[in-house]
Amino acid sequence: MPDPDFTEAVLAVVERIPAGRVMTYGDVGIAIGSEAPRAVGRVMALYGHAVPWWRVVPASGLPPQGHERDALPRYREESTPLRRVESPEEYRIALSAARLPYTHEIYADVML
Numbered sequence: 001m002p003d004p005d006f007t008e009a010v011l012a013v014v015e016r017i018p019a020g021r022v023m024t025y026g027d028v029g030i031a032i033g034s035e036a037p038r039a040v041g042r043v044m045a046l047y048g049h050a051v052p053w054w055r056v057v058p059a060s061g062l063p064p065q066g067h068e069r070d071a072l073p074r075y076r077e078e079s080t081p082l083r084r085v086e087s088p089e090e091y092r093i094a095l096s097a098a099r100l101p102y103t104h105e106i107y108a109d110v111m112l
Contacts, residue, residue, distance in 0.1 A: 002039060002042055002043050002048075003045070006032070006034070006039065006043065006064045007014060007043050007046075007047060009032040010028055010032060010040050010043040010044070010046075011043065011047060011050065011051050013028050013031045013032060013106060014044070014051040014052060014053070014055065014056055015051050015052070016101060016106055017052060017055040017056070017106070018077040018100070019052075020056050020078040020080050020081075020098070020099045021055065021098055021100045022055050022080065022093055022095070022099055022100065023055065023056055023057075023079070023100050023106075024037070024056070024057055024058060024059045024095075024099070025037035025038070025040040025041045025044070025056060025057075025058060025059075025097065026040075026041045026059060027099070027100065028056055028077070030102075030107070031106050031107055031110060032086065032110075033098070033109075033110055035057075036079050039075070040056070041110065044056055044064070045086075052074075054070070054074045054075065055068070056072040057093055057095075059095075061083075061090070061092040061093045061094070061095045062092055063075075063091070063092075063093065067090070068088060068089050068090075069088045069089065072085075072088050072091065075093070080093060080098050081093065081094035081097035082094055082098075
């Protein structure tokens with residue numbers, strides 16, 4: 001089980017990601033002062049249903065594994081920049097346009 005304080009910090013950051021934008025697991029870790037993207041992924045796997053989980057993606061730009069079909073309508077509704085949408089199972093997020101910049105206030109408490 002992830003540490004409760006770590007879990008709370010991850011979920012608090014994810015709740016603040018604006019619609020139409022994404023952060024990678026590593027970005028969420030950076031925002032809370034951690035270098036543990038896998039631990040962020042673990043929190044999301046266990047507790048992500050309570051927050052906008054589709055806004056946290058791997059650095060590859062792929063949607064969350066196993067949730068491609070569920071995430072696609074949410075990305076479209078929020079106008080999240082996508083690329084190569086060949087099917088509901090095969091697409092990527094256009095990270096260059098969708099990724100939250102490190103200048104966003106989510107990163108304000110972290111020295112980058």
